[in-house]
Amino acid sequence: MAHLTQNPADKERFICIYPVYINSKKTLAEGRRIPTEKAVENPSCAEIRDVLTAAGLNVYVENKMHPREWNRDVQFRGRVRVQVKQADGSLCQEKFSSRKDVMFYVAEMIPKLKTRTQKSGGGDTSSQQGEGGKKSKKKKK
Secondary structure (H helix, E strand, C coil), X not given: CCCCCCCCCCXXXXXXXXHHHHECCCXXXXXXXXXXXXXXXXXXXXXXXXXXXXCCCCEEEECCCCCCCCCCCHHHCCEEEECCECCCCCECCCCCCCHHHHHHXXXXXXXXXXXXXXXXXXXXXXXXXXXXXXXXXXXXX
């Protein structure tokens, strides 16, 4: 079926980004679209939205699911629509010429979010203490 409109500025013509596209925990068969080294562990729609809004793009979130996502939890729901081209067909921003550029940018910026840095910082200290305790128990034996 052809698109109802050819205008790239219409919301139905925005590109779609599902969190599964940049999830390092997923395989290519499960829907990941970028290399694992560049992907992010379990990104959310809110994180993708925050990064792209901060970059100055026109973004909105829909309550949709990726067809290959088997988990129906709220955490994995959502689809982000992003405007890459303006009404005259020119790019909104030169650094985002394709959907791959947008995905790589999002995957690069999500680990730098405050929510990610605070969570990982607290988790690292507790895991290091736990490992230290295990090592000392081994020495006693």
